[in-house]
Amino acid sequence: MAFDTIEFSLQDGVATLVLNRPDSLNSFNEAMHREVREALGLVEQARQGGECRALLITGNGRGFCAGQDLSDRAVSPDAGADAAPDLGHSIETWYNPLVRTLTALPLPVVCAVNGVAAGAGANIALACDLVIAARSAKFIQAFCKLGLVPDSGGTWQLPRLVGTARAKGLAMLGDKLSAEQAADWGLIWQMVEDDALRQTATDLARHLATQPTRGLALIKQALNDSTGNDLDTQLDLERDLQRQAGRSQDYREGVSAFMEKRAPRFTGE
């Protein structure tokens, strides 16, 4: 399938979606939103067909994603409030569905942050399951510099990942957070050297694509749901999910492989 603003491929059970508007640091315009949505539809189809068992998202050029393309938002400072674009409509139409899709996708989603991740770009990265960043990458909650509020789940993710004090500092100052600091703070899974990023992320996604896909999806669901649950509810959820996991073919294969002292061959079923 040919795209203009992204690259998309499916190989070895891994769908790779590369944001490809490098001249504007892969900021989102409507065309890119549409193509990302279309590609995620292909991921879902391939998942249902068993050909896709992990998703990798990254960017071309020196940025991962600079959030909304601000050239689509230019309004004269003298214009009245009526001239303002309806950002709520944009969020409802594009950013929220994207974050919901990534969060609900029953596949592990790896994000390789190859450069600056600003505004919605930072929070879309944080919506992925395993975030690996190049040493030179930066995370910027740029919204406050425009008079905006962190979106794409930022106000939900940040306090949970790094605590309220750091979340407020990041969101209210909009300073650049280095990849190293992001890893130290637990905002992301790992920081790697720039030239190792793509291979490390691809290897990780390929590994995940060989694992018990259904089990990983249930782990993702349990951890995502835990943020709104008390312990009692979570214990019940674990019981229910474990019941499902225990009925999977991969569980039977895992136990057989252990007993036979051999490597398991998981099919994702």
Ligand code: T3D
């Ligand atoms: O509007 C809605 O729908 C609501 C949703 C909002 C979600 C949001 O994401 S709001 C936040 C939008 N993003 C930003 O505020 C970030 C803006 N960009 C920057 O602050 C800086 O570019 C960076 C800190 C990310 C990187 O700085 P630097 O010095 O490394 O690069 P640069 O020179 O600023 O950018 C390189 C080019 O990319 C440049 O174009 P040029 O001059 O070479 O032709 C720059 O204009 C362009 N670019 C960077 N970010 C954006 C962008 N073009 C359009 N939109 C951008 N967001």
